[in-house]
Amino acid sequence: MPTTMGRRERKKAQTRQALSEAALRLFSEHGYDGVTVAQIADEADVSIATLFAHVPDGKEALIFDDGSERRIWLTAAVHDRPPGQSVLEALRRSMAARGPFTDDLPPELRHKRDLIVNTPALREYSRKLWIACEEALAEAIATESGRDPSDMTIRALARYVLEIPELAGTEPDPLAALNAIFDLLEHGWPESPGKT
The missing domain is CATH 1.10.357.10 (Tetracycline Repressor, domain 2)
Structure with a gap:
């Protein structure tokens, strides 16, 4: 029987996707070294604390899955x-x-x-x-x-x-x-x- 994501899991996945897309967009425009974590959080419309809650490894991890x-x-x-x-x-x-x-x-x-x-x-x-x-x-x-x-x-x-x-x-x-x-x-x- 397939399981479906609950509301909380869907929301987490959407936030993670928004962060990933924002990071990729900013890295493309400004280069990796030209982008801060704060800029990524702002672009994705989340707090820095929320960003690190979803991606504790920092900005390097933003465009990767968990492996x-x-x-x-x-x-x-x-x-x-x-x-x-x-x-x-x-x-x-x-x-x-x-x-x-x-x-x-x-x-x-x-x-x-x-x-x-x-x-x-x-x-x-x-x-x-x-x-x-x-x-x-x-x-x-x-x-x-x-x-x-x-x-x-x-x-x-x-x-x-x-x-x-x-x-x-x-x-x-x-x-x-x-x-x-x-x-x-x-x-x-x-x-x-x-x-x-």
């Missing part, structure tokens, strides 16, 4: 992959269709993506959200490979994958960089020619 959506699609990529597809290939394909790795985004999402990629504070906050998915991704990889999620190699693999957006996202060709990193993870470091 739960990211965890869901990462673990779904692992668990719901087609038969015969490796975990790494499933993660590669899923990541390649998102964020800085695709141009197949509606204009408003492309604009938001570009703002994040070009703003160090927003990129760092995004990285924080990626890394927060490490435990869930490690558990998914462990389940699919029949290994213990506390195994250091499983945790390391999850962390390496979650660092890809930060490492590759600002490269001149982010998708090529993503593919190069996944190739390295899948096939290992190639031995230099002439070395034994």
Whole structure:
């Protein structure tokens, strides 16, 4: 039986949406560093206290969700992959269709993506959200490979994958960089020619 949001939850979601839209609009017009929390609160017609009640992490968090959506699609990529597809290939394909790795985004999402990629504070906050998915991704990889999620190699693999957006996202060709990193993870470091 589906649950519907109550009045309080709807009001919170509307306020959060208004704050997010105000922040994105102001960041676009004045640059991230040119906007204060007070200006965002004023633009959204809420108090500063209300802004921090909805977004305690500050202005960096205003244009992001809480990271739960990211965890869901990462673990779904692992668990719901087609038969015969490796975990790494499933993660590669899923990541390649998102964020800085695709141009197949509606204009408003492309604009938001570009703002994040070009703003160090927003990129760092995004990285924080990626890394927060490490435990869930490690558990998914462990389940699919029949290994213990506390195994250091499983945790390391999850962390390496979650660092890809930060490492590759600002490269001149982010998708090529993503593919190069996944190739390295899948096939290992190639031995230099002439070395034994």
